[in-house]
Amino acid sequence: MVPASTELVGQVAARDDASRTQPESAPKSGSDVIERILPPGVACSASLSDDISTSLYPGEAALMRGAAEARLREFATARTCARLAIAKLGLPAGPILRGVWREPIWPPGVVGSITHCSGYRAAAVAKQRDVLSVGIDAEPDEQLPPGILELVAVAQEQAWLASARPGVHWDRLLFSAKESVFKAWFPLARAWLGFEQAVVTFHPTECTFHVRLLVPLPVLFGVGLQILTGRFLVWNGVLLTSIVVPNKEGVVSKGRVNDESE
Secondary structure, eight states, X not given: OOOOOTTTOOSOXXXXXXXXXXXXXXXXXXXXXXXXXXXXXXXXXXXXXXXXXXXXXXXXXXXXXXXXHXXXXXXXXXXXHHHHHHHHTXXXXXXXOBOTTSOBOOOTTEEEEEEEETTEEEEEEEETTTEEEEEEEEEESSOOOTTTHHHXXXXXXXXXXXXXXXXXXXXXXXXXXXXXXXXXXXXXXXXXXXXXXXXXXXXXTTTEEEEEESSOOSEETTEEOOEEEEEEEEETTEEEEEEEEEOTTOOOOTTOOOOBOO
């Protein structure tokens, strides 16, 4: 996805009823939230604030050299979430460095995604034998700034938004869904995907959405994948979206990584 605004994009760029689109009471931890839109086999960890005691591996700290203090805390907390999620898979901790596209480099055999917005940081990971890619995104439940929607939404999506029921900032949720699309897309395609190349259809009652890719993913399971399915949740002023591409035939690809909003 092409960055629409520096406030919004750092990427190089539910389930059962309608009430799930309404803000909910605070859970005991942020992980209690994000796990609601992730399937079994995907481990997650989240934080509602930054931990000032969090430390980084030397290679990670080098990535943040010169960064503002707030950005450093955000990065460190997100990396800690990632390590906690990886530990839930029974795997050891280690540095999570960054590739040339600013994507996190996961341990061999692991796929994952990291997200952070004001008041929420999270990571989701899975073993590649079970899942081909994961995309998660968190955004504030606020209207997009003027001029951004036209960059994010195609005509079909804009028409739906014009008549969408109130109570949720659907424009920002659309943005979040497309961020999750890119994060699930990139490790498989290793190529760019513009906002206009993925058309999102929301199903508010089920708290799900479908994505029609105008540029099919590489051949998987004998066919080019053109439809992705995602979940969303509105909680405590935060919009959360996820997309998980299952590994139906035990495909193992080397060097696959995933993208985060950095």
